[in-house]
Every structure is written in structure tokens, then in C-alpha cells.
Amino acid sequence: MVKAKIAKMVLDKDFVVGEIDDRIFGSFLEHMGRAIYEGIYEPGHPKADSAGFRTDVSELIKELRVPIIRYPGGNFVSGYNWEDGVGPVEDRPVKRDLAWESIETNEVGTNEFCGWAGELDIDVMMTVNLGTRGIDEARNFVEYCNSPTGTYYADMRREHGEKAPHDIKLWCVGNEMDGFWQIGHKPAEEYGKLARETAKVMRIVDPTIEVVVSGSSLREMPTFPQWDATVLDLAYEQVDYISLHTYFTNFDNNLKNYLALSVGMESYIKSVVAVCDYIKEKHGALKTMHLSFDEYNVWYHSRPGMVTPTGGWQKAPHLIEDVYNHEDAVLLGLSMITLLKNADRVKVACLAQLVNVIAPIMTRAVGPAWRQTIFYPYLHASLYGRGTALLPSIQSPTYMTQSFPVIEVPFLDGIGTMREEAGELTIFAVNRDADSPLDFTCELRGFSAYKILEHIVMVSDDPKAVNTEENPDNVIPKKDGDASIDGGAVKALLPPLSWNVIRLKR
Numbered sequence: 001m002v003k004a005k006i007a008k009m010v011l012d013k014d015f016v017v018g019e020i021d022d023r024i025f026g027s028f029l030e031h032m033g034r035a036i037y038e039g040i041y042e043p044g045h046p047k048a049d050s051a052g053f054r055t056d057v058s059e060l061i062k063e064l065r066v067p068i069i070r071y072p073g074g075n076f077v078s079g080y081n082w083e084d085g086v087g088p089v090e091d092r093p094v095k096r097d098l099a100w101e102s103i104e105t106n107e108v109g110t111n112e113f114c115g116w117a118g119e120l121d122i123d124v125m126m127t128v129n130l131g132t133r134g135i136d137e138a139r140n141f142v143e144y145c146n147s148p149t150g151t152y153y154a155d156m157r158r159e160h161g162e163k164a165p166h167d168i169k170l171w172c173v174g175n176e177m178d179g180f181w182q183i184g185h186k187p188a189e190e191y192g193k194l195a196r197e198t199a200k201v202m203r204i205v206d207p208t209i210e211v212v213v214s215g216s217s218l219r220e221m222p223t224f225p226q227w228d229a230t231v232l233d234l235a236y237e238q239v240d241y242i243s244l245h246t247y248f249t250n251f252d253n254n255l256k257n258y259l260a261l262s263v264g265m266e267s268y269i270k271s272v273v274a275v276c277d278y279i280k281e282k283h284g285a286l287k288t289m290h291l292s293f294d295e296y297n298v299w300y301h302s303r304p305g306m307v308t309p310t311g312g313w314q315k316a317p318h319l320i321e322d323v324y325n326h327e328d329a330v331l332l333g334l335s336m337i338t339l340l341k342n343a344d345r346v347k348v349a350c351l352a353q354l355v356n357v358i359a360p361i362m363t364r365a366v367g368p369a370w371r372q373t374i375f376y377p378y379l380h381a382s383l384y385g386r387g388t389a390l391l392p393s394i395q396s397p398t399y400m401t402q403s404f405p406v407i408e409v410p411f412l413d414g415i416g417t418m419r420e421e422a423g424e425l426t427i428f429a430v431n432r433d434a435d436s437p438l439d440f441t442c443e444l445r446g447f448s449a450y451k452i453l454e455h456i457v458m459v460s461d462d463p464k465a466v467n468t469e470e471n472p473d474n475v476i477p478k479k480d481g482d483a484s485i486d487g488g489a490v491k492a493l494l495p496p497l498s499w500n501v502i503r504l505k506r
Contacts, residue, residue, distance in 0.1 A: 013446030078131025085109020131184025455481025
């Protein structure tokens with residue numbers, strides 16, 4: 001038997017990162033592939049409700065307690081006319097979606113999506129098109145969604161059967177506008193001015209909204225971080241958040257390197273925070289800019305050839321339907337820990353996406369829905385990671401990687417979250433070591449009379465093991481961890497390559 005390495009974490013009630021915004025557990029649904037059609041919406045399905053939405057998919061989403069969903073894109077939004085998705089369905093145009101070379105029927109639009117989200121108690125994070133459109137369409141869209149009555153677009157919504165406003169509070173002005181692939185791609189100066197003026201008029205229509213401006217679409221973009229600095233310099237006073245996107249890849253099948261990618265995610269966050277604070281000081285601003293990490297996930301199984309392998313111009317083509325394995329779930333857990341470690345500045349985050357398209361939930365048309373491996377770390381973080389994020393002090397053996405040659409990557413990563421009024425404390429911990437268990441100790445300071453509720457462990461003998469329609473429970477977490485508490489210290493053996501959730505209650 002391989003000897004366990006020793007790792008330690010200290011959590012002190014008085015040392016906190018900050019309050020965790022529930023929206024950090026958000027997700028994303030784009031009109032792309034089978035995310036909407038054959039994903040959440042399939043009128044001919046045996047479990048479809050009267051509006052055509054799949055109740056089996058809705059039940060899985062309810063399990064996750066998703067607080068907010070970004071919609072309708074993504075690259076899709078930069079060529080989307082919101083007016084095409086409202087009014088009688090039979091009168092809506094069928095159009096080409098240039099972003100994903102697909103056919104968009106517009107059967108699902110603003111009112112249908114907001115109605116579905118409302119039934120699930122999910123807020124909508126709406127994105128406006130600043131690719132092919134601009135200020136006028138954006139302000140009209142806010143009026144349509146949020147104004148009560150008595151004006152043209154508010155009355156239009158009422159004519160479409162929606163008497164009450166949708167009251168959408170969070171709006172994104174464009175998507176990945178720094179990307180050459182983006183319809184209507186613009187230089188930073190042009191986009192920054194447009195975003196500023198668009199946000200300004202949107203706020204005039206509804207002063208209660210918050211606005212997310214597009215930051216760099218990847219840290220690897222050659223214009224990062226100058227893009228972010230330029231855009232914020234122009235739009236700082238009119239926006240509340242700047243967006244970050246990242247996708248994790250493992251093309252070289254190097255597990256140690258792969259599991260270190262969350263270190264890069266954290267460095268990316270710190271870099272954007274530095275840019276935000278520089279612009280804040282430059283402007284002498286009082287407000288602090290927060291971050292919206294509104295696209296992140298593992299995405300490499302389906303690359304390359306993500307658009308045209310189906311022949312193009314189909315409705316709901318099978319696009320980037322990654323089948324996730326156990327090691328992907330471990331990295332997803334690491335990314336959730338990273339978001340929680342930065343909860344003082346990251347206030348919104350969206351796992352991209354929610355159903356079928358690089359997603360924790362998969363479906364088959366006229367068939368079942370099932371949970372992918374990455375469903376579970378996302379679930380645990382959403383259920384047990386709310387409240388206050390505690391600042392962890394970690395002592396762990398380390399290793400070196402190709403991607404971060406000057407950084408010692410710890411085998412242990414983790415964080416604690418507490419809900420003090422409820423007397424609840426949760427420890428999230430990952431063992432990056434695929435060969436050796438970790439003899440884990442977590443010293444608790446300021447937490448008296450706490451007892452172990454459960455120790456959830458997600459582990460697999462095969463890092464490449466997946467869940468499928470035929471075997472949906474092949475890789476699932478189990479409540480069989482050995483965590484114990486003695487003298488103010490939690491002790492547990494963390495299996496190799498494992499995601500661990502240790503729950504305590506006073």
C-alpha cells in the first residue's frame with residue numbers, strides 16, 4: 001500500500017475571504033446545439049409539460065439549486081434580434097444562426113425562457129447584442145422586459161400575454177467582443193464607448209439594473225490585460241462587473257498539469273482584480289468593480305471541429321457534447337474552490353453550460369436525462385458552499401508542472417465555508433495526487449462543539465471513467481469518508497484523486 005502524504009489546513013472563524021454571493025453558483029444556457037431544443041425544451045417528449053419543457057431535466061436542475069442563468073448567449077447573441085423571439089410563435093421567423101451555423105426556429109424566446117426560469121425559481125442574467133446591434137435595441141429590450149405598462153414596448157409585452165414585468169436585474173452588454181470569431185468584433189476603444197453608452201441608456205430605462213461589461217474572453221488573448229483596462233477606463237462609472245471566461249483542456253493527457261489549471265484560474269482572477277483596482281484609483285472612484293466569471297468549464301473532448309461536423313444549418317445539431325470523466329470532475333471541484341477563495345471579488349459565476357453542451361446534464365431526444373460526473377462537485381458547492389468563505393491556510397506537499405514552471409502546486413487544495421447562524425461548517429478538499437492518499441488534518445479555530453455530519457467522497461479506480469445513458473451511476477459520490485473530529489481538529493484520509501466534502505454542525 002502506498003504511504004499517505006501529510007497535508008494540513010487551518011480555518012479560523014475570524015479570518016474570512018468574504019460573504020459568498022449565491023449567484024456564484026449560476027449557469028449558462030445558449031441557443032447552441034441541443035442546450036435549448038432537445039435540452040430543456042422538447043414538446044414531443046413523454047415528460048414535457050404543457051409549455052413543452054422537459055420536467056425530468058427541470059428536476060435535475062432543481063437539485064442543483066441554480067440561482068441564475070445567463071441567456072441567450074454566448075456567441076449566438078451577437079447576431080440575435082430579440083424581437084424574433086417574442087409574440088405568437090407561429091409568426092416568428094426561422095433564421096440562420098451564423099455563430100454556430102445552425103437553424104434557429106425561435107420557438108423559445110424571452111417570455112418562454114423567463115417563464116420556465118421563474119417556475120424553477122431561477123433569475124435570468126440577460127445578454128444584449130452589441131455585435132450587429134446597439135443602444136436603441138438594448139434600451140427597447142430593457143423596457144420590454146422590465147417596464148410595467150403605458151409605453152410602447154411594455155405594452156407590447158402585455159399584448160404577448162405577459163402582464164407582469166420580468167424584472168431582470170442583471171444584464172450583460174455584449175459577449176467576448178475582443179474575439180476575432182465574434183460577430184461584430186470591435187477594438188477595445190470602440191466597444192468600451194458603445195458599452196458605456198448602452199449601459200447608460202439601459203439604466204435610464206430601469207435604474208435598478210446591474211450591468212456586466214465584456215472583459216477578455218481568455219487570459220491567453222494577446223490583448224489581455226490591456227483590453228480590460230481600456231474598456232474599464234471608458235465604461236467604469238456605468239458598469240458593475242467585468243466578465244472573465246476560461247475553459248480547461250487536457251489535450252496532452254498530462255494529469256498533473258491538467259489538475260494545476262485551477263492555479264492559472266486563480267492567477268487570472270488576481271490579474272483582473274489588479275486591473276480593476278488600477279482603474280478605480282485612476283478615476284478616483286468610490287465603487288469597487290466586481291467580477292462575473294460567466295463562462296468556465298472543462299472543454300476539450302469535442303475539440304476541434306466544433307461547428308460543421310454535422311453538415312451545418314441544422315436545428316439543434318449535436319455540438320460540443322463532451323462526455324466528462326472522473327478527472328474532469330476533480331478539476332471542476334478545484335475550480336469551485338477557486339471561485340470560493342475569491343468570493344470577495346467574484347460575485348457571479350456561470351458554469352458553461354447547463355444541458356447537453358459541455359454540461360453537467362445530458363439528454364437523449366425522446367429519452368432519459370442523466371447526470372455527468374461534473375454534476376456532483378457543482379451540486380455540492382451549490383448546496384453546502386453558501387454563506388461566508390473562510391480564508392484557508394494550507395500546508396501540503398507540492399509538485400512542479402510544465403504550465404506553471406515556477407509555481408509549486410500543492411497536492412491539497414481546499415476551503416471552508418460557514419453559515420454561522422445555522423451552526424454549519426463545510427470543508428471542501430481535493431487531493432490532486434493520483435498515486436497517494438493524503439493524511440489530512442484541518443485545525444479549526446473558533447469552532448467549538450461542532451460534530452461531523454458526513455464525509456462525502458468522489459473517487460474512482462479509473463480516472464477516465466464516465467457516466468452514460470446505459471450506466472448513469474458509474475461515477476458518483478458516496479458518503480463513506482472516514483472524517484472524524486477530536487480536540488478541535490478534523491482528521492480524514494483523502495483518497496488519491498478525490499473530491500471531498502466534510503460537513504459539520506454545531
